Amino acid sequence: MRPISYARAASVDEAIAAVRADGGGAFLAGGTTEVDLLRQNVVTPRLLVDINDLPLSGVDELPDGGLRIGALTRMSDLAQAPGVTRDFPLIAEALTLGASAQLRNMATIGGNLCQRVRCGYFRDAASPCNKRDPGSGCAALSGFNRGHAVLGTSDWCIATHPSDLAVALVAVDAVVHTRGPGGERAIAVDDFFLLPGDTPELEHPLDHGELIVAVEVPPTPIARRSAYLKFRDRESYEFALASVAAALRVEDGAIAGVRLALGGVATVPWRARKAERFLIGRPAEPASFAEAAGQELAGARTRPLNAFKVELARRAIVRALTTLTDATRTQPREAR
């Protein structure tokens, strides 16, 4: 038995101060990750500071066309917000394809970005795992690594980043807003997720007691024609083996703008910038998409059990961009 204290914070400052004051303190939002890990002895907080009473819920449509999403907004509420379904379908679809309806009703946006990896060796609390117990080794390197990453890996950790939402947010250059002991910070979502390198225990740049208060999505007109495609072992309630968040603008048959990010294949939500650069100005056709995917995935480091992910990701990219191209063709010109 390990004693755990529980406190309910009445203000943002109170929540930050309470976690700061205890090196074993942690925020508790929907609890859908934190409580699982606690039960499995993977995390051992001494104090849980419940942040559910804080006024950090809601989705505001900003005058410039962007969004401000409160950190305590539930996944299900964000997925249904009119500004999201209309202007950012890739975000709505990424949310709806994640977890289950019950989980989405509990899980928050801040918690989603801070969720921990699903690597079985991390979660069994017994195997060598550099992320859970730095320096102990990585059981996945020679173990069952079918679900593990092929991009952004290191010799210390190959776990995939589990969030679907984060992949969509990376594609639209979202910004994570935080408040902590040092004041407020705005962190580009691309910089929020850290590659494992030789410090896989560090997953994001948050200080102890630093609270995510909101996520801002800049105006992104191209995202009106966007999609999130997810391949997994079963139709629901499952994490991605490969996923793609994509947005596309086609003018006179050529690609005038593109956003592409990958999930399920990398240690962080992966912005496919090589593919994006290749595609600009090329014909919007499957051959271009396949070539771009090949360039992005050329640096993949595979293992016998997860080598299939390279082909799966390539096909996912081609499918997503082909679907968006076909949808553009069937739209009236003035709506493109």
Ligand SMILES: Cc1cc2nc3c(=O)[nH]c(=O)nc-3n(C[C@H](O)[C@H](O)[C@H](O)COP(=O)(O)OP(=O)(O)OC[C@H]3O[C@@H](n4cnc5c(N)ncnc54)[C@H](O)[C@@H]3O)c2cc1C
């Ligand atoms: C069975 C199952 C299937 C799932 N499938 C998917 C899936 O397919 N796709 C997907 O994307 N996700 C999936 N998830 C993960 C789920 O989306 C996350 O568990 C959830 O989003 C976490 O949010 P929460 O509010 O419950 O966080 P909590 O569990 O409360 O917290 C998670 C972590 O975030 C920290 N935290 C929470 N809020 C803040 C904040 N505002 N600032 C700083 N730190 C904070 C906590 O201290 C904790 O470390 C699944 C989960 C389960 C259990």
Ligand code: SF4
């Ligand atoms: S892949 Fe990462 S999380 Fe999994 S065992 Fe290795 S170090 Fe731990």
